[in-house]
Amino acid sequence: MKILIVDDNLLTRAMIKDLLTEMGHQVIGDAENGDEAIKFFTEQKPELVLLDLIMPGKTGLETLKELKALDPSSRVVMVTAVQQESMTQQLLEAGAAAVLHKPFMYGELEEVLKKFQ
């Protein structure tokens, strides 16, 4: 699967990229904020976006809403350390395909990605 990783933390992007590559996915790009993510999405049309929630500038929730407005069929998985039940609900209502909580295990990421294959 062609995947875009969006996270403001360079280490997290690298760690997620390693996991995805090990799983046989193709990370076609990474972005450190919402604006970069939207630009990349428009140009490259990844099959899946892994999107952080707390980032400088646009939040992940705002970015998610813009991505869904651009392409309602876009598949976005939120990846966040925020584990508030009502926030998870908001993200799902805004169109997130799944919410993965940091720190997540290899098997949890694999399980989420299986849904889209």
Next chain:
Amino acid sequence: MTPGNKLEILALLSLERCLLRISRISTGSWRVAGVKVGPGSAAGELAGYAGTEAAAVYMVMDSLPMTAVMAASPADIECLSKGYTGHGFPRGARVTPAEEIMLTELGNILLNALINGLLNELKITLLPALPRFAAGDAASLTAALGPAPEAARVIAAKLALDCGGSSAEWDLFVLLPEDLARRLD
């Protein structure tokens, strides 16, 4: 349950759950070495870092207002790097950019674990602040945090990591406005 006790248990459970997950995905063994709750201040919690170039990751949530901090001594950073990423970054006299990135993400995860436990119990939904990084002695770290809530309860945790023959201990604390703390007593 005595006042403060419920907060201690809440903090302990939230952090233990998070550290158990980190232990499963990393090379180290992570645990909570202690939790205490009581009146206090950021300056008091950071006093142990006087005279050292310590590192802190902090989140200041203006809307509550609530401040959460993770602080670590330079001597413990290599062990934290090894434990979290599997690699010990070359140490210098000061915190390096790579260490800053690692500590910021680790702080983001640990502080959120602590904060989310409290917010879920309070039934408050809040997008936490972006984690920020500061390095310096106790006084400069306290100054970086800005003004604290006038009346706050401190929920402080000491965390410990054993990794490949080395070990580290570092601190996490939240300044919770007293009115919110009372709702959790």
